[in-house]
Amino acid sequence: MASNQILTVSQMQAAEQALVDAGETVSTLMERAGAGAADWIWRVAAGRAVTILCGPGNNGGDGYVIARVLAARGLTVRVIAPFSPKTPAARAAREAWGGEPVETAKGGVFVDCLFGSGLARALDQVLETRLCELAAAHDLCVAVDVPSGIDCDSGEVLNDTLPIYDLTIALGAWKFAHWMMPAMQLMGERRLVDIGVAFDWDAAQLAERPVLSPPEADAHKYSRGLLAVVGGEMPGAGVLAASAAMRGGAGYVKLYAGAEPGLVPPDLVVVHDGLDELLADERIAALLVGPGLGRSEEARARLAFVLGCDLPTVCDADALHLLTADMLEGRLSPLIVTPHAGELDALGHTFGSVGLDRVEQVSDLAEALEAVVVAKGPDTMLGAPGTPVVVMPPASAWLSTAGTGDVLAGLIASRLAVGMDSPLGIALEGCWLHREAARLAGPAFSAGDLLDHIPDAYGVLL
Ligand SMILES: NC(=O)C1=CN([C@@H]2O[C@H](COP(=O)(O)OP(=O)(O)OC[C@H]3O[C@@H](n4cnc5c(N)ncnc54)[C@H](O)[C@@H]3O)[C@@H](O)[C@H]2O)[C@@H](O)CC1
Numbered sequence: 001m002a003s004n005q006i007l008t009v010s011q012m013q014a015a016e017q018a019l020v021d022a023g024e025t026v027s028t029l030m031e032r033a034g035a036g037a038a039d040w041i042w043r044v045a046a047g048r049a050v051t052i053l054c055g056p057g058n059n060g061g062d063g064y065v066i067a068r069v070l071a072a073r074g075l076t077v078r079v080i081a082p083f084s085p086k087t088p089a090a091r092a093a094r095e096a097w098g099g100e101p102v103e104t105a106k107g108g109v110f111v112d113c114l115f116g117s118g119l120a121r122a123l124d125q126v127l128e129t130r131l132c133e134l135a136a137a138h139d140l141c142v143a144v145d146v147p148s149g150i151d152c153d154s155g156e157v158l159n160d161t162l163p164i165y166d167l168t169i170a171l172g173a174w175k176f177a178h179w180m181m182p183a184m185q186l187m188g189e190r191r192l193v194d195i196g197v198a199f200d201w202d203a204a205q206l207a208e209r210p211v212l213s214p215p216e217a218d219a220h221k222y223s224r225g226l227l228a229v230v231g232g233e234m235p236g237a238g239v240l241a242a243s244a245a246m247r248g249g250a251g252y253v254k255l256y257a258g259a260e261p262g263l264v265p266p267d268l269v270v271v272h273d274g275l276d277e278l279l280a281d282e283r284i285a286a287l288l289v290g291p292g293l294g295r296s297e298e299a300r301a302r303l304a305f306v307l308g309c310d311l312p313t314v315c316d317a318d319a320l321h322l323l324t325a326d327m328l329e330g331r332l333s334p335l336i337v338t339p340h341a342g343e344l345d346a347l348g349h350t351f352g353s354v355g356l357d358r359v360e361q362v363s364d365l366a367e368a369l370e371a372v373v374v375a376k377g378p379d380t381m382l383g384a385p386g387t388p389v390v391v392m393p394p395a396s397a398w399l400s401t402a403g404t405g406d407v408l409a410g411l412i413a414s415r416l417a418v419g420m421d422s423p424l425g426i427a428l429e430g431c432w433l434h435r436e437a438a439r440l441a442g443p444a445f446s447a448g449d450l451l452d453h454i455p456d457a458y459g460v461l462l
Pocket residue numbers: 012013015016026029030033055056057058059060061062086087114115116117118119120121122123124144145146171172195
């Protein structure tokens with residue numbers, strides 16, 4: 001059954017081997033993959049001619065299956081084959097197709113079956129130029145499994161110039177490149193063809209949309225969750241995070257403002273002094289610290305104090321630069337950290353997770369911190385101790401504006417105060433609320449505008 005798992009190339013090879021051990025052959029798998037891909041191409045071609053560029057490996061083999069299936073359905077199919085097929089299954093697929101390759105073609109749909117998960121290095125100049133010229137000479141471009149020229153596991157783009165596809169048809173399972181920058185920018189729409197790969201408990205997952213609950217009929221503000229947001233020298237960020245949290249499910253949000261916050265919404269309770277008194281309130285369900293905290297010695301001491309309370313806590317922004325292992329000693333309550341790329345590196349330096357790729361770094365930090373790590377960005381990735389990473393599908397690129405990280409931290413902290421799921425599930429709820437709010441906000445919004453769309457985002461997830 002097609003699933004949301006994301007496999008590395010070696011996990012994919014193992015999955016393929018498991019199918020072969022169970023009695024399949026590479027040719028039957030190729031037949032299934034090619035037929036599934038051909039279905040999608042047939043739909044988008046809508047009667048137009050199709051040009052398929054076939055490489056030497058099994059990705060090229062898929063191309064010959066696609067050529068045969070589409071020709072049998074009556075489409076004009078042209079195959080360009082700069083290499084002869086090198087694997088037994090690809091050779092058999094070419095024979096079964098039985099046509100004559102052409103030198104070049106233009107117009108209609110271009111299908112890239114040059115290389116898939118077996119790409120070992122960047123395309124040479126001749127291939128890069130040929131691929132780009134063919135893509136430019138057609139109306140629509142489709143990549144089979146992955147676009148040629150990218151690294152499946154890291155999402156790295158190995159060539160300077162590659163086509164941008166309208167559709168990428170993943171075969172068997174998602175690869176990291178489908179959902180990771182920078183490769184994901186080339187993909188266009190993504191579709192997955194099931195070839196019978198089994199579910200792998202050790203595999204990363206593409207996040208699924210969570211279902212949130214409305215408050216219970218007898219709910220009150222404390223039963224829904226009291227969140228304390230602990231701010232610092234730049235109070236605006238704390239106000240923004242607290243304002244998001246008020247809309248994210250928590251029943252009550254209090255902001256400890258380290259400095260005079262200026263304009264504050266009337267429904268936000270702001271406390272100016274007595275942090276120890278505030279945090280001694282046994283009704284507090286969760287804490288958020290970091291947005292606007294600053295990086296002074298005072299900020300460091302405040303962070304240590306907050307973490308020492310051993311309440312479920314979200315750490316963001318400045319807190320991630322100040323966080324050290326001694327502050328986490330003896331903690332038993334859930335911790336969620338929400339670093340962007342720079343903060344992830346800072347945490348990596350503090351906690352010894354350097355020189356790793358992003359997937360490894362997120363997993364490694366989750367173990368080291370015994371925390372959920374939300375590595376936010378265009379390809380947000382979440383790690384939790386003992387679990388494979390979870391990758392969010394891309395969100396609106398308009399989120400690339402100041403303050404949206406504070407909104408995300410506020411939403412995750414709000415979900416933590418509600419506390420209905422595991423810490424990883426809670427972090428995912430916050431990420432989905434943020435993503436949906438951004439989708440509903442349309443173009444060119446500010447972080448403040450995003451707040452207005454959180455209630456409707458919540459509605460989508462109910
Ligand atoms: N894993 C699976 O379960 C299945 C895989 N299939 C297809 O098989 C693909 C993987 O097949 P392969 O492992 O044969 O890999 P590829 O088809 O990606 O190509 C590997 C071949 O290309 C050569 N090569 C690699 N990089 C090159 C470069 N930059 N320039 C020139 N030559 C280069 C290699 O020496 C090798 O001969 C998948 O992407 C998918 O399309 C499907 O056919 C069926 C099922």
